[in-house]
Amino acid sequence: MTLLSNIIAIAEHAGQAILAVYQQDNAAFNITDKADASPLTAADLAAHQVIITALTTLTPDIPVLSEEAADISWDIRQHWQRYWLVDPLDGTKEFIKRNGEFTVNIALIEQGEPVLGVVHAPVLAKSYYAAKGDGAFLKQASGVSRLKVNQASRQQLVKVVGSRSHPSPDLAGYLAQFPQHEMVPVGSSLKFCLVAEGSADVYPRFGPTMQWDTGAGHIIALEAGAKVSFTGIAAKVYQREQLLNPNFLVSALLSATGD
Known part of the structure; x- marks a missing residue:
């Protein structure tokens, strides 16, 4: 199997671990709050364990930065030329709501840029x-x-994909530039994928995301032909001490402010 084929298989295996929890009643979710008040469930931890075990076996020489094991100092991370960036369960709020709009994100980062993503x-x-x-x-x-x-x-009807669980007051100002637009709310990194597949035209993000939320979707959108730009960062988006992302724009529009 190629490296990409292996990563697809690992992500799907993690998905099976998530579904094993998802198909039980809510009590089995074991929901707790992390330090930032975001929810953590048994499914997050199960998927994390599947991915960490598989990646350390497949590529023992490549370090892993996962949302559920992110306490790695910049003193160490700044020397990583290549690493795995993982969100074992992106869209935990969607998982808890049982709307199906959650994902497993795995990206390979080289020199601060995503080069492979699932x-x-x-x-x-x-x-x-x-x-x-x-x-x-x-x-x-x-x-x-x-x-x-x-x-x-x-000038056409612009389909704008946005967060279902994290609305932003800045979005209205951005949308004012389009004569016609339609909002498409969806959770998790699926927003990148909707732009990539042509179901949406633009994904403006005016609100907090972390590096593991965006790495995999970033390379998928780029390879599908979209432009991805982060406010104030021209290069090496994923080689920064700060794991919190600035605002960003994912766009397939031919002529839009900010493209």
């Missing part, structure tokens, strides 16, 4: 994936298809 949606039975220079793809029951953005004009 976003697996367990309930949807979809795996989005990409490797630098090789394009972006969607694997589902019907087969594998190549992803390509829908290059739309800002």
